[in-house]
Amino acid sequence: xxxxxxGEYWQMSDPTSIPNLLIGHIVMTVVAIVxxxxxxxxxxxxxxxxxxxxxxxxxxxxxxxxxxxxAFMALLIPFTGLSPATVLxxxxxxxxxxxxxxxxxxxxxxxxxLLEVGRAMGMSGTQxxxxxxxxxxxxxxxxxxxxxxxxTIGIASIAPLFGVENLGYLIFQGINFSYGEQVMAGVILVxxxxxxxxxxxxxxxxxxxxxRQIAAVA
Amino acid sequence: xxxxxxxxxxxxxNSFRSETVATLELSFIPVIAAIVIACPLGxxxxxxxxxxxxxxxxxxxxxxxxxxxxxxxxLPYLGTGFVPSAIALTVLGIPPILLNTxxxxxxxxxxxxxxxxxxxxxxxxxxxxxxxxxxxPVMAAGVRTAAVQxxxxxxxxxxxGGGGYGDYILQGVNLLSMPPLIVGSAGIAILAVGVExxxxxxxxxxxxRYLRAGTDAQATxxxxxAHAEIMAPVA
Numbered sequence: 001x002x003x004x005x006x007g008e009y010w011q012m013s014d015p016t017s018i019p020n021l022l023i024g025h026i027v028m029t030v031v032a033i034v035x036x037x038x039x040x041x042x043x044x045x046x047x048x049x050x051x052x053x054x055x056x057x058x059x060x061x062x063x064x065x066x067x068x069x070x071a072f073m074a075l076l077i078p079f080t081g082l083s084p085a086t087v088l089x090x091x092x093x094x095x096x097x098x099x100x101x102x103x104x105x106x107x108x109x110x111x112x113x114l115l116e117v118g119r120a121m122g123m124s125g126t127q128x129x130x131x132x133x134x135x136x137x138x139x140x141x142x143x144x145x146x147x148x149x150x151x152t153i154g155i156a157s158i159a160p161l162f163g164v165e166n167l168g169y170l171i172f173q174g175i176n177f178s179y180g181e182q183v184m185a186g187v188i189l190v191x192x193x194x195x196x197x198x199x200x201x202x203x204x205x206x207x208x209x210x211x212r213q214i215a216a217v218a
Numbered sequence: 219x220x221x222x223x224x225x226x227x228x229x230x231x232n233s234f235r236s237e238t239v240a241t242l243e244l245s246f247i248p249v250i251a252a253i254v255i256a257c258p259l260g261x262x263x264x265x266x267x268x269x270x271x272x273x274x275x276x277x278x279x280x281x282x283x284x285x286x287x288x289x290x291x292x293l294p295y296l297g298t299g300f301v302p303s304a305i306a307l308t309v310l311g312i313p314p315i316l317l318n319t320x321x322x323x324x325x326x327x328x329x330x331x332x333x334x335x336x337x338x339x340x341x342x343x344x345x346x347x348x349x350x351x352x353x354x355p356v357m358a359a360g361v362r363t364a365a366v367q368x369x370x371x372x373x374x375x376x377x378x379g380g381g382g383y384g385d386y387i388l389q390g391v392n393l394l395s396m397p398p399l400i401v402g403s404a405g406i407a408i409l410a411v412g413v414e415x416x417x418x419x420x421x422x423x424x425x426x427r428y429l430r431a432g433t434d435a436q437a438t439x440x441x442x443x444a445h446a447e448i449m450a451p452v453a
Contacts, residue, residue: 066414068370071403074387078396154284158374161391171290175377180294187287212413 003170003185017168023065025166028159032088034147036095043096044103045129054104061097068151069155073162078084082163091155095148102144106137125159139209146201153194157186167193219396226397232386238405241299243381244372245409248304249365250344252311256364257357260319261349270320277313285310285371293378303380310371318360322353358424363415369410373402 003009004018008102011017047054072090080086118132157168170186173179227234263269280288289306296302326349334348376384383402390399 003354007393015290063411063414066366068373068403068406068410070373070384070387071406074403077391077394077399113393130332151284154286157286161388168286171286172377172380175290175293185291185292187291190287191283194282195279 003181004188009185014131016165016173018170018185021165021167021169022189024164025153025156025168025190028084028087028091028156028164028166029149029197032091032152032156033095033145033149035088035092036099036152037145040096040099040103041090044100044107045105047100048107058101059102061093064093067096070158070161073158077162084159084164086162087156087159087164091152094155095152098144098148098151099141102147103137105140106140106144107133109140110136125214139205142201142205142208146198146205149201150194150198153190153197156189222397222423223400228403232398237382237385240380241372241405241409244300244303244307244375244380244382245365245369247414248307248311248368249310249361251304252315252364252368253361255308256312256315257319257359260312260324260357261345261353264323266322270324270382272298273320274315277317281307281317282311285367286374289371289374289378294296298379303375303378307368307371307375307379310367314363314367315357318356318363319353322356323349324357326352338417354424355421358417358421362414362421365417366410366414369406372409373406 009018012019014020043057047057067090069090072093073086076086076089080089114132114136115128118128123131157171158168159166160169160172167186167190170182170189172185174182174184226232260273263273274301288310289303292302292306296305328354330348331344334344339347372380372382373384373387376382383405386398386402387406390396390402
């Protein structure tokens, strides 16, 4: 704990101070999730419309998810070097399996009667999607985002091996210099970030669902 | 390139054989240890509401903790080497198995238990001939999640001196040299995908035959829950 409480490690001018590493971790996670959603949404919409693609798409995403992160990032080094892209590409791909499954499940869970009502009111396809389907599907989608976020925070912590600094830096630096305090500081901060994100998104999820039952896939 | 890789594997200096053995040991010992700890614990705990609630929530919390953090946390207390790595990997594998065992036990229809009691089964017979066969498919899904997660984390164990293919990956990253990178990464990737597919096949055959031969809806449900369980954070 003394490492975390030491003011020396909280100076913003130092690029490897705790707040800067924390910001690096959060930025990387947010970028990965936003990119992940941007890719998963269109895929999920296609899969909802053409059901026969569901199994191949989710199976492929599942196999990608099985691929160990350290190995995945290491194999990208020849193409992307030691850059944020080396870490981001696997992070974004790992989010797909959870996000696609949840978006599809969320859209399927919308009562068809409500879509009929919307159509009867003269809504266009886009209006139906944006004003009926998405608001109703949101809690389940957020449940997927929650799982993806916790996963991403965890995997992102190995980024310092590839030259991108975040909270994992404390762990690797501490291991290299056999400095247990620093290792534990990294362990505690990364865990707190993951658990904090988990609980925050759980809160968002229950606010959005407003008492309705959530049947999340993940 | 291929030649360089083969050369790397053949070079006795890289001790490919012993690193392979270390990787396999680091994968299988923690999986078995986690099964031995989590399955009986899950069955015991599931019978009582409060311990079951505690077990489920603690497991959920531990699953949120990044795998790198669990491995690194072993370092200051247990030191470096094979044993701390194996212990940390075991800790990693317990929550998914425990969670599924508890969920599986609690999902058994009480009427089934009543029927078995009515047939005059003893507590032991009830466990071995009714509860276990019914829990097995769900438990197998948990084991699959845990095993894939453990195998995916094995290369990180090299950071705390656990050895295995992680040594190659770290060596490759540090020296920016391709042969060790590819040998280590491909080795661990093949092992992880193999474990996932192998256990998925075993899971299909776990549990009583009359459940397997059931309706398609049953089968897809099992598949769905198994997949849902695989979403554990892997780092």
